[in-house]
Amino acid sequence: QAEQIKVGFAAEPYPPFTSPDASGNWEGWEVEFQKAICAEAKLDCVITPVAWDGIIPALTSKKIDIIIGSMSITEERLKTIDFSDKYYNTPTGVIGPKGVAFEATPEGLSGKTIGVQVSTVHQDYANKYFGENGATVKEYQTQDEANQDLAAGRLDAVQADAIALDAFLKSDQGKECCELKGNVKDDPAILGAGVGIGIRKGEDELKGKLNAAIKAIRENGTYDTFSKAYFDFNIYGE
Amino acid sequence: MTIPPPDETTHAMAFTPEDLPTAASFFQPHRILLMIIFAGIVLSAAWFMRWDWLPQYLPKLGWGIVVTLAMLFSTAFLGFLFAVPLGLVQVTGPWPLKLLASGFCTVIRGTPLLLQLWLLYYGLGSLFPQFPEIRNSFLWPYLRESWPYGVAALTISFAAYEGEVMRGAFAGVPAGELEAGRAFGMSRWTVFRHIWLPRAIHRALPTLNGETVLQLKSTPLVATITVIDVYAVISKVRQDTYLTYEPLLLLALIYMCLTGILVILFRKLENRIPTRGA
Amino acid sequence: MPHEKENQGNCFHASNSDVSRDGDSLFMTGEAQAIAVTDLHKRFGPLEVLKGVSLTASQGDVIAIIGGSGSGKSTLLRCINMLELPSAGSVSIHGETIAMKKDGRGGLMPSNRKQVERLRAQLGMVFQSFNLWQHMTILQNVIEAPVHVLGRPKDEAIATAETLLRRVGLYEKRDAYPAFLSGGQQQRAAIARALAIQPLVMLFDEPTSALDPELVGEVLSVIRDIASEKRTMILVTHEMKFAREVSNHIVFLSQGKIEEQGSPDQIFGDPRSERLKRFISSIH
Amino acid sequence: MPHEKENQGNCFHASNSDVSRDGDSLFMTGEAQAIAVTDLHKRFGPLEVLKGVSLTASQGDVIAIIGGSGSGKSTLLRCINMLELPSAGSVSIHGETIAMKKDGRGGLMPSNRKQVERLRAQLGMVFQSFNLWQHMTILQNVIEAPVHVLGRPKDEAIATAETLLRRVGLYEKRDAYPAFLSGGQQQRAAIARALAIQPLVMLFDEPTSALDPELVGEVLSVIRDIASEKRTMILVTHEMKFAREVSNHIVFLSQGKIEEQGSPDQIFGDPRSERLKRFISSIH
Amino acid sequence: MADPAPFINWSLLALSPPGWGGVLLSGLFNSIQIAVGGYSLGLLLGVGGAFGKLYGGPILKDLLECYTTIVRAVPELVLILLLYYAGTDLINQALGLVGLPSVDISGLAAGIFVIGVVQGAYSTEVLRGAIKAVPAGQIEAARAFGMSPVKVMGRITLPAMLPYAIPGLSNLWLIATKDTALLAVVGFSELTLVTRQAAGSTKAYLLFFLAAGALYLALTLVSNVFIGIIERRARRGLVKAA
Ligand SMILES: Nc1ncnc2c1ncn2[C@@H]1O[C@H](COP(=O)(O)OP(=O)(O)OP(=O)(O)O)[C@@H](O)[C@H]1O
Ligand SMILES: Nc1ncnc2c1ncn2[C@@H]1O[C@H](COP(=O)(O)OP(=O)(O)OP(=O)(O)O)[C@@H](O)[C@H]1O
Numbered sequence A: 001q002a003e004q005i006k007v008g009f010a011a012e013p014y015p016p017f018t019s020p021d022a023s024g025n026w027e028g029w030e031v032e033f034q035k036a037i038c039a040e041a042k043l044d045c046v047i048t049p050v051a052w053d054g055i056i057p058a059l060t061s062k063k064i065d066i067i068i069g070s071m072s073i074t075e076e077r078l079k080t081i082d083f084s085d086k087y088y089n090t091p092t093g094v095i096g097p098k099g100v101a102f103e104a105t106p107e108g109l110s111g112k113t114i115g116v117q118v119s120t121v122h123q124d125y126a127n128k129y130f131g132e133n134g135a136t137v138k139e140y141q142t143q144d145e146a147n148q149d150l151a152a153g154r155l156d157a158v159q160a161d162a163i164a165l166d167a168f169l170k171s172d173q174g175k176e177c178c179e180l181k182g183n184v185k186d187d188p189a190i191l192g193a194g195v196g197i198g199i200r201k202g203e204d205e206l207k208g209k210l211n212a213a214i215k216a217i218r219e220n221g222t223y224d225t226f227s228k229a230y231f232d233f234n235i236y237g238e
Numbered sequence B: 001m002t003i004p005p006p007d008e009t010t011h012a013m014a015f016t017p018e019d020l021p022t023a024a025s026f027f028q029p030h031r032i033l034l035m036i037i038f039a040g041i042v043l044s045a046a047w048f049m050r051w052d053w054l055p056q057y058l059p060k061l062g063w064g065i066v067v068t069l070a071m072l073f074s075t076a077f078l079g080f081l082f083a084v085p086l087g088l089v090q091v092t093g094p095w096p097l098k099l100l101a102s103g104f105c106t107v108i109r110g111t112p113l114l115l116q117l118w119l120l121y122y123g124l125g126s127l128f129p130q131f132p133e134i135r136n137s138f139l140w141p142y143l144r145e146s147w148p149y150g151v152a153a154l155t156i157s158f159a160a161y162e163g164e165v166m167r168g169a170f171a172g173v174p175a176g177e178l179e180a181g182r183a184f185g186m187s188r189w190t191v192f193r194h195i196w197l198p199r200a201i202h203r204a205l206p207t208l209n210g211e212t213v214l215q216l217k218s219t220p221l222v223a224t225i226t227v228i229d230v231y232a233v234i235s236k237v238r239q240d241t242y243l244t245y246e247p248l249l250l251l252a253l254i255y256m257c258l259t260g261i262l263v264i265l266f267r268k269l270e271n272r273i274p275t276r277g278a
Numbered sequence C, D: 001m002p003h004e005k006e007n008q009g010n011c012f013h014a015s016n017s018d019v020s021r022d023g024d025s026l027f028m029t030g031e032a033q034a035i036a037v038t039d040l041h042k043r044f045g046p047l048e049v050l051k052g053v054s055l056t057a058s059q060g061d062v063i064a065i066i067g068g069s070g071s072g073k074s075t076l077l078r079c080i081n082m083l084e085l086p087s088a089g090s091v092s093i094h095g096e097t098i099a100m101k102k103d104g105r106g107g108l109m110p111s112n113r114k115q116v117e118r119l120r121a122q123l124g125m126v127f128q129s130f131n132l133w134q135h136m137t138i139l140q141n142v143i144e145a146p147v148h149v150l151g152r153p154k155d156e157a158i159a160t161a162e163t164l165l166r167r168v169g170l171y172e173k174r175d176a177y178p179a180f181l182s183g184g185q186q187q188r189a190a191i192a193r194a195l196a197i198q199p200l201v202m203l204f205d206e207p208t209s210a211l212d213p214e215l216v217g218e219v220l221s222v223i224r225d226i227a228s229e230k231r232t233m234i235l236v237t238h239e240m241k242f243a244r245e246v247s248n249h250i251v252f253l254s255q256g257k258i259e260e261q262g263s264p265d266q267i268f269g270d271p272r273s274e275r276l277k278r279f280i281s282s283i284h
Numbered sequence E: 001m002a003d004p005a006p007f008i009n010w011s012l013l014a015l016s017p018p019g020w021g022g023v024l025l026s027g028l029f030n031s032i033q034i035a036v037g038g039y040s041l042g043l044l045l046g047v048g049g050a051f052g053k054l055y056g057g058p059i060l061k062d063l064l065e066c067y068t069t070i071v072r073a074v075p076e077l078v079l080i081l082l083l084y085y086a087g088t089d090l091i092n093q094a095l096g097l098v099g100l101p102s103v104d105i106s107g108l109a110a111g112i113f114v115i116g117v118v119q120g121a122y123s124t125e126v127l128r129g130a131i132k133a134v135p136a137g138q139i140e141a142a143r144a145f146g147m148s149p150v151k152v153m154g155r156i157t158l159p160a161m162l163p164y165a166i167p168g169l170s171n172l173w174l175i176a177t178k179d180t181a182l183l184a185v186v187g188f189s190e191l192t193l194v195t196r197q198a199a200g201s202t203k204a205y206l207l208f209f210l211a212a213g214a215l216y217l218a219l220t221l222v223s224n225v226f227i228g229i230i231e232r233r234a235r236r237g238l239v240k241a242a
């Protein structure tokens, strides 16, 4: 008798981690990860897409039970919710249109308009490092919209998770328009200690189960198996 | 096929000047009791909830309110300018124009504003950069921005709803008053400018009030296309602080105040041209 | 009814011979007739409402048009200032005939809109239902046509308007909106509005029939007052006693034709046609 | 005015002695009085509208209540079926007194709502403004109370209703909606609706005063017809000729009191009080 | 620069995957479910609210006044967020207080609840106006025939107010269908959100937004036909014009 757990993640496409197909199924690396974790921890998981913008309230008001949505572990978030150990960690990249040369540094981005997804660590980072150095930071509800506006010429650059950006650059649209300008200088205080599973505070039993499951799938090779299908490098970081 | 006239629903949906309480009406025993309870709720909300974030965001909130109001007034004004011909054409125009105008009103009133907004911004907006002519034109710096799309969508929506109201208002001006104008030798243009239009606006004013309040309630939708209005500022607060209730409650309070001020302004305006009865 | 044929289409010529008035009107006099209507026809679809009506009013005439409901009185009056376009026939105002052309659907239409607008501004019309402009104060109503049609300077128009409003007893109400006035007051304001363009002819269409009985008197006394200064007037009315007293010529309309016309004494004292007799007896 | 004091509060007892009718009513007879109102007071805020009125109607009586505007006639009638709650006094219907209790604000209220509803269903009220239910056809209006208040079977109610509608001359209109009928027809339908509950007493509040003069006749003739079958009726009316002809007792109300009452001949032929004299002379 | 050649790729709208037509239709179905549910709930609240506001005690009247004022002065979007997050939370806390287990509130139920509460305030105003439009004499006549208050309401007041209420109520229905789009911001997969997902996944923004617009419009137009029929029935007893 497995316990019923509602797994929340953003209802908008975030390839290659989560994206819906036309039959309404969600697929992507994070979906695979979630399946593996739930199987390992013997949890009966139901995936529940919610608006990214309200994902933490959804967790605290028990609309969902855990968040597996590429949510970085940060100090600020830890005030409200709890996290499992990290399950992946990737660098942060900046992309821009082809044919315009600049670097992913405060100087390089000065005077440019840079798009980020709202309430991500990237927003805070961009505000601190670029916004205060002459760049305009524009917030988007979804990563997809930011990419879209970059392709549409409304933005000069987009900062996000390097992997998410990579997926975009590999798409037809991304191939046409844009390229990686580089990764930003790390700031763990803002960019966090990797991505973890969001949990309500005080649910230590669940947290323990999840940590054990992460550890288990990493050790038994499941993690690497499904990761290979998506990435040609080590997504867990180190 | 037309959607029923909006007048009644406007009144049901929008908080309008006649809903304002009078000062005297507060001093009834049960009201005083209720107000004490209410004050208690407010105080305990202020005491037990987290408001430490507020000072930090005040300037942003102020700017957000300015953006919201700018959105409201510009789109209501522009929308009204379009509404007049839309209404007029439906009353007197030749049939192709009539059909076009009523078709426009039906389509706009029959689809959600959110969808129209996204259609303009993500749909149309994503087409523009594919044409180098547009990309190189002087309009491009504006087309890159998001607010022109918000203004366009809100204007179109207001024009459609208010166009329907103006249609009723134009049709409702007593024929005798227009006839009196003609009987005094006024040209058609003079009759329109001096009698028909002011009279129609006068008749439409109460509904116009309501529609403007409704328009205020529609403005937060522009936050979904990256315009930073007061709603977007509060969204940011929510995402920064992960507070569920406090920012939203403050937001509701802000909109209530804005509505209240708007309605009081309208009452002032309405009192300038007295009407009798109703 | 042979006499019906005789009367139909007859012109009623200069009434000066009929009455004692000597034409020392306050306003310009001249050879031309104030109003001349010739063989006017009007049909609404299949219904022929006016079947050839001719009528002349000289300077200073007060003509009352009487007749049963639906006899075409209002239609005749409205054809004079082209609020209703006649199907055939012609209308002249102060000797100037309104140019008409075929409208292609069996009726007529003015060939020169400007001319119609100019001539209309010489006719002061008072409607049964007042038709004051509700979004303007009484004063604004009265100065509207002088300023925006005749192009008079605003302060001059205001001065004239205030004199007129004083005359109809509404000076105190000049800044009120029509909706706040009684019917009688509204109708008096409408009369002031019509007088403000210093019209050649005043047209009244049952000016008292929308009023409560106790308000009728005040309006009639204003009209009586205007009539006494020998202003040309054509008035449709149901107030027979008043018509008899104030007019110098009475036209009895029946089924779209002039059934009988003549001096008040003749019409009321010695009606000839059966219909007029019946009409008069039904009124009393 | 000493005689005012005398009359005030007097009961009007069994009218059989006053008139020639002998009580062979079509409906049940008995010792109990159809209606007995005792020392009724009614105030609206500071205004005392009824200042102690007593009135009795026996089976078969037709009582006309007359009086100037604002004298409290409608209020009295409405107090009888508790549409207006009296401030003091009592009302009995067919010997059963409506139980009242203090409402705590200086007035009375029924202590048993069910009783009021039951007794109301024995009173057929006809309003000045008809008050037909606009969303029902005439037939539905007539069967509504029998079916949904008295619980009669629907087909039986329809049969009765059709008979009644035939009687008031509206059988053809039974499936029309009230708004499509003339005022006179609507009032006749309202009478049929009131008769359909086979009321002990019919109450009429100025049943003809909302009608155009030409429609009054048809309604009066229906009421006359009902009166002729000795149904108990209390009617407030301004039609003095009709009141005199149809009633066997007349009550003159003035300033909330019964100023004078008696047989029609006495009231109209030999009025005693000054007020009644003045009232009658103002009517003629 | 993207190749603009296949400007419209109709196969994206195919009903079965990989076409997104089916997803759109199921989104539409979700929208309709919420609209119907929310509208019905709103109507219930509205009937209660209208009678409360007209005949209730002073405190009930004031509370209802607060309800309608707040809903009418605060944007739907904000109300939806508040009710969606706070409302369901409060319900569970309330259940917890009385010792009941917290219920699992599905997105559908929450959507219906949110739209219902908003619609309830509007219905209250529409119905209150309609009840007030019923001539007092009609109700008085019913009382004079001995009808109990419940009967008066069921047999006279409610049916008689219908013709006055129907134009407003039909507008509210159309508003309910469109307000479901706002649930997109809380991640409920109604038509607007699935449209955005489809558009985001395929980058065919214009196509999908136009398709969704057509669906909403069709819903409106079909509703209009039914509204017309209902209105004609309800207005039978009223003289034309007015
Ligand atoms: N616009 C119209 N369209 C069709 N028929 C009309 C129109 N105006 C007037 N009529 C008809 O023409 C006839 C004459 O109308 P008119 O108003 O001239 O009568 P009237 O003599 O003024 O009557 P009343 O004393 O009732 O005002 C009537 O039968 C009327 O129904
Ligand atoms: N609901 C009410 N509230 C306050 N005053 C009322 C009310 N109903 C009636 N009145 C007052 O009571 C007085 C008597 O009214 P009532 O209608 O009984 O007079 P009436 O004799 O029927 O007159 P009428 O012949 O005009 O119908 C009037 O002065 C009236 O203004």
Ligand SMILES: [Mg+2]
Pocket: C073, C074, C075, C206
């Ligand atoms: Mg007429």
Ligand SMILES: [Mg+2]
Pocket: D073, D074, D075, D206
């Ligand atoms: Mg009365």
